[in-house]
Amino acid sequence: MISPAKLQVDVLVIGGGPAGMSAALTGKERHPEKSFLLIRREEQAVTCCSIPHFLPRGRDLGKSLIPDHSLSRAGIELLITEVMAIERAEKYCRLANGKHVHYEKLVLALGSTPAIPPVLGSLPAGGSRLVHPEPLSSLEGKVFAVPKDAGYLERLKESLAQRSRIGILGGSLVGVEVAWELSQTGSQVTLVEALPSLLQFVYDEDLGSYVEEVLEKGGVKVKTGSRVNELASRGDGVAILLQEKETLLADAAIIALGYRPASDLAVKAGLEVDRSGFLITDEYGRTSDPDIFAVGDCVQKRDFLSGRLVPVMLSSVAAREGRLAGWNLYRLVLPRRLAGTIPFALLALGEVGLGAVGWTERRAGEEGMDAVSAAFEGTDRHPPALPGAMRQWVKLIAAPEGGALLGAEVSGGLRIGELVNLLGVAIQGRMTAYDLINLQLGSHPQLSPSPGVIPLVKAAEMLVRKIERPRFFIL
Secondary structure (H helix, E strand, O other): OOOHHHOEOOEEEEOOOHHHHHHHHHHHHHOOOOOEEEEEOOOOEEOHHHHHHHOOOOOOHHHHEEOOHHHHHHOOEEEEOOEEEEEOOOOEEEEOOOOEEEOOEEEEOOOEEEOOOHHHOOOOOOOOOOOOOOOOHHHOOOEEOOOOOHHHHHHHHHHHOOOOEEEEEOOOHHHHHHHHHHHOOOOEEEEEEOOOOOOOOOOOHHHHHHHHHHHHHOOOEEEEOOOEEEEEEEOOEEEEEEOOOOEEEEOEEEEOOOEEEOOHHHHHOOOOEOOOOOEOOOOOOEOOOOOEEEOHHHEOEEEOOOOOEEOOOOHHHHHHHHHHHHHHOOOOOOOOOOOOEOOEEEEEEOOEEEEEEEOOHHHHHHOOOOOEEEEEEEEOOOOOOOOOOOEEEEEEEEOOOOOEEEEEEEEEOOOHHHHHHHHHHHHHOOOEHHHHHOOOOOOOOOOOOOOOOOHHHHHHHHHHHHHOOOOOOOO
16 A cells, blocks of 8 residues: 555556556556556456456356556555545645645546436436445345446345346346346346347347347347336335336346446546546547546547547457557657547357447448448358357448448357457458458468358458449439
8 A cells, every 4th residue: 555655646547447557557667767656446446348257146256356466566556545536736636535646647547337317216327436326225235237346246246146037227238248147047137128129339230139039049038129117116126117018027127228437526627528428638648637648438439430429438448548648648659549449349148259340330321321231151160060160140331432341240159359350450451341352361270260261251252242233323
């Protein structure tokens, strides 16, 4: 722990998630002569993306925790407390214990907090202090969110172990994975989603329908197009009242409707935010105060293809922003978001992996852009009879003029993450469907598809044929 005599630091980082850790570690590496202090509220930091996989009974949540030794090895001090206010004029932060920490540079990695809509009652919504949502006394221990807090998650895990019927409200990536994992350890799970298909904001209907199929085969009851009107205590459980006058009874309900920026601390300090509460930064990560940087989920993002504002919250993006803030603390070296953010949506359901990058066809239409798509299904090993081989389906979305790659969706085994990342590189590199046909790719029976039938390349070939299809006009 930091001593009272050291409450003056060169760089203060608030937040211990991927963005804060990356900013502190990169910054210390770049500026070893500077003193660094990281403050976080939680006793232990959790690997956010692993949360759904450690909630079921029999799983060790401790294995999802991020060890602190990387900070101590780098010479970065750690303080577990809450920052109550930022005094920008005097350049210090006021802590929960009444002490002050003075800084030269401040990095805000405030993260995000569960989104709780007002329609669901008096569960508090928004704000960086929503770490332990406190429901009405009648719903105590029956309705939960999924914050990125190890202590809360441990209590949630213990509570779920005593309940068999679980209602998941929201077909977000977190909601889908929590539903799957709980169903695989014996819980009766119902997933309720207001939109017509699951994950509609990140997958087109074909892949969303496949997710629903996988969930139902795994024992999850899926109800799409169903909006929740109210939650009410019912005996030892909770009643989930739907808009269509249907009532679902469950022992516990989990709200998984996504997250919102935890920017209250920054707002109170007078830093500039947009209408959705995201901090506004320049291309180097600086806020409206040049000595204060902001990174991660709490920061505004712009889409790589359109330049429009998008609510992207990804640990990979957060870590990247943290690294670049660390580079830019004292001397501007690398622009952070000059080209914008490319959204990724990766999902694992048992042995099935699914992913998307860039735009869906629906998103292209919303942007007013024509799009053409093509899909091909093969296997991820060759020959298909090889043990462990799984189907691999690739869908490519491109502009009809020139074939510029706009997006892609993939399903297959648990190795599809590398392929989705490759397609992200292709979008960032402004590659076209023609470029994908000419990709130079290695091949091995146990590591890749057949060199003659690579789903990515075959999908690109089909896409080009659609683009070049003769067009007839009636005069």
